[in-house]
Amino acid sequence: MTISRNITESDHEMSVDDRSGLVSRELLTVPDSNAGELEVVPMRKPKGAEVAQRRIRRPFSVSEVEALVKAVEKLGTGRWRDVKLHAFDDPKPQTYVDLKDKWKTLVHTARISPQQRRGEPVPHELLDLVMADEQEKDLVEMLQENHLIDISKYANYVKFCPQCGCP
DNA sequence: TTTAGGG
DNA sequence: CCCTAAA
Secondary structure, eight states, X not given: OOOSOOOSSOOOOOOTTOOTTOOOOOOOOOOOTTOSSOOOOXXXXXXXXXXXXXXXXXXXXXXXXXXXXXXXXXXXXXXXXHHHHHHSOTTSSOOHHHHHHHHHHHHHHHHSOGGGOOSSOOOHHHHHHHHHHHXXXXXXXXXXXXXXXXXXXXXXXXXXXXXXXXX
């Protein structure tokens, strides 16, 4: 019996989180009979089977970290979709959520002592840039809290192109 | 679908 | 990495 189907030519919506082709989630369509009011549909309970497989660990190469830092340097920390597009070739396995997570670990890495870091050492030059961006973010945050500036109507910490002004 | 954070 | 509430 086939439990988890590997849909390849289906018409299911493709989401960025599709685990390397292993398709996950399906879009269940509820019979719109009693159309209108609030009705919680039973929805098949994902019993035992079709439990999506966890993606394999894929450490970022120093090269990729550099691309990530470079992209964040230009786009900021609030648009991982664009960061993904600007720093990685679409087919790459890393999703923008992964990049967001990687940035989080980079900030952590930059804060701990070099001795407690693991894996291929990330050039401190890069970690310095990460810290710099974080500092800038914290500064803006502080200035806002102190009513020294007001950019509340804009996304937090996004940077804007000096030229085209595109966020 | 993307953002944003906790799990 | 995953899960997912919100937007």
